[in-house]
Amino acid sequence: MPIVKNVSRAVSQLLQSSGCGCGISIVPVRCIGVSPRQVASDASFHSVSFSESDHPRVLITGGLGQLGVGLAKLLRKRFGKNNVILSDIRKPADHVFHSGPFIYSDILDYKNLREIVVNNRITWLFHYSALLSAVGEANVPLARAVNITGLHNVLDIAAEHNLRLFVPSTIGAFGPTSPRDPTPDLCIQRPRTIYGVSKVHAELMGEYYHYRYGLDFRCLRYPGIISADSQPGGGTTDYAVQIFHDAIKTGKFQCNLKPDTRLPMMYIDDCLKATLEVMEAPAEALTMRTYNISAMSFTPEELAQEVQKHVPELQVTYNVDEVRQAIADSWPMNFDDSNARRDWGWKHDYDLPELVSTMFSFLGSDSRIAQAN
Numbered sequence: 001m002p003i004v005k006n007v008s009r010a011v012s013q014l015l016q017s018s019g020c021g022c023g024i025s026i027v028p029v030r031c032i033g034v035s036p037r038q039v040a041s042d043a044s045f046h047s048v049s050f051s052e053s054d055h056p057r058v059l060i061t062g063g064l065g066q067l068g069v070g071l072a073k074l075l076r077k078r079f080g081k082n083n084v085i086l087s088d089i090r091k092p093a094d095h096v097f098h099s100g101p102f103i104y105s106d107i108l109d110y111k112n113l114r115e116i117v118v119n120n121r122i123t124w125l126f127h128y129s130a131l132l133s134a135v136g137e138a139n140v141p142l143a144r145a146v147n148i149t150g151l152h153n154v155l156d157i158a159a160e161h162n163l164r165l166f167v168p169s170t171i172g173a174f175g176p177t178s179p180r181d182p183t184p185d186l187c188i189q190r191p192r193t194i195y196g197v198s199k200v201h202a203e204l205m206g207e208y209y210h211y212r213y214g215l216d217f218r219c220l221r222y223p224g225i226i227s228a229d230s231q232p233g234g235g236t237t238d239y240a241v242q243i244f245h246d247a248i249k250t251g252k253f254q255c256n257l258k259p260d261t262r263l264p265m266m267y268i269d270d271c272l273k274a275t276l277e278v279m280e281a282p283a284e285a286l287t288m289r290t291y292n293i294s295a296m297s298f299t300p301e302e303l304a305q306e307v308q309k310h311v312p313e314l315q316v317t318y319n320v321d322e323v324r325q326a327i328a329d330s331w332p333m334n335f336d337d338s339n340a341r342r343d344w345g346w347k348h349d350y351d352l353p354e355l356v357s358t359m360f361s362f363l364g365s366d367s368r369i370a371q372a373n
C-alpha cells in the first residue's frame with residue numbers, strides 16, 4: 001500500500017505543520033458531548049495492548065443475538081472465562097448470565113461504551129450489534145442509528161484505545177449490480193437495503209481508520225449463518241434455520257423465499273472459527289482488511305431435500321415474502337473467498353450434508369418421529 005502510506009504521511013505532516021492545534025497525534029479522540037475532533041493523545045493513556053498481556057481482554061457488543069453467545073463460548077475457551085465480556089441492551093437468559101461476565105451496553109451511548117472499554121482494559125472488540133436486513137427495512141431510522149452511528153462510536157473508541165476491532169459484514173453488502181456468481185472481494189457494491197448500505201459504510205470506514213490512524217480493523221463478510229441453539233434476528237436467510245425447528249415440531253414448513261433462490265450459507269461453527277482465525281492472523285498475512293468467507297450455497301428446495309433425508313414426511317410449501325425475496329434476488333449466489341483461503345488459510349468444515357446432520361443431532365430429529373409413534 002505505498003500510495004496510501006504516502007497519503008497518510010503527507011496528511012500527518014500537514015497536521016503537524018498547520019498550527020491547527022491538533023498536536024502530533026492523529027488519533028480521533030472525542031470530548032464527551034462534543035463533535036469528533038483531532039486532539040493530542042498520549043500513548044501512555046492507552047489500555048494495555050495485547051502484546052503486554054497473556055490474553056486479549058475481549059468485549060462483544062450485541063452479544064445476545066444469534067452469534068454472540070457462541071462467540072463468547074469459543075473465546076472463553078481460548079482466553080479464559082473472565083477475559084471475555086458479553087454485552088447487549090437485552091436481558092440475558094439465566095444460563096448466559098451465569099456462563100461468564102455480562103454487562104449492559106447500548107452502543108449508541110458513547111460515554112458508557114468508553115467507560116466499559118477503559119474500566120475493563122479491553123484490547124479486542126467484536127462489534128456484533130446490528131439490525132439485520134429484513135428488520136432494518138421495517139425500521140430504517142433505527143437501523144441507521146444502530147448500524148451507522150453505533151459503528152462510529154465503536155470506531156472512535158477502538159482507535160483512541162488502540163483496540164483490535166472486528167466488525168462483521170455480510171453477503172448483503174452487495175447488490176443487484178454486483179457480479180452474483182461468484183461474487184469476488186472487490187467489485188461493485190451498490191446494495192439496496194439500509195443494512196447493506198450500513199455494512200459497506202462499515203467496511204469503508206474501518207479500512208479508512210486503518211490506513212489513516214493505524215486502527216487494527218478486521219472484517220469478514222459472513223454468508224447466512226445457520227445455528228441450532230440460537231435464533232436468527234430478522235434476516236433474509238432466517239428460513240434456513242426455521243426449517244429445522246418446523247421439521248421437528250410440526251413436520252410442515254412454509255418458506256418465505258422462492259424454491260430456487262440460491263444464497264451462500266455457513267454453519268455457525270465455521271463462522272466463529274473464521275472470526276477467531278482472522279483476529280489471530282499476523283497482520284503481515286492480511287493483504288486486505290475485509291474478506292469474503294464461504295462454505296456452501298443452496299436453494300430452499302435443495303435444503304428441503306437434504307432435510308427430508310432425516311424427516312422424510314416433511315411437507316414444504318412456499319408463501320413468498322416480497323421484501324425478503326427482492327433482497328435475496330439482489331444478493332450473491334456464490335461467494336468467492338479465495339483471498340481468505342490464500343492469505344490466512346481459511347477452510348470450512350461443513351458442507352450441506354454435514355450441516356443438516358449436525359443440526360438434527362443438536363435438535364434431536366428423533367423427538368418428533370418418536371412423539372408421532
Ligand SMILES: NC(=O)C1=CN([C@@H]2O[C@H](COP(=O)(O)OP(=O)(O)OC[C@H]3O[C@@H](n4cnc5c(N)ncnc54)[C@H](O)[C@@H]3O)[C@@H](O)[C@H]2O)C=CC1
Pocket residue numbers: 061062063064065066067068087088089090105106107108127128129130131132146150168169170171221222223224225226231232233234235237
Ligand atoms: N446471523 C447472520 O446470518 C449474519 C450476521 N452478520 C452480522 O453478524 C453480527 C451478529 O449477527 P446476529 O447475532 O445474527 O444478529 P442479531 O440480530 O441476532 O443480534 C444483534 C444484537 O444486537 C443488539 N442490539 C441492537 N441494538 C443495540 C444497541 N443499540 N446497543 C447494543 N446492542 C444492540 C440486539 O439486542 C441483538 O442482541 C451482525 O453485525 C450481523 O450483521 C452478518 C452476516 C450474516
Ligand SMILES: CC(=O)[C@H](N)C(=O)O
Pocket residue numbers: 132133134170171172195222223224225234235236237238
Ligand atoms: C446474511 C445476513 O446478513 C443476515 N442473515 C440477513 O439475512 O440479513
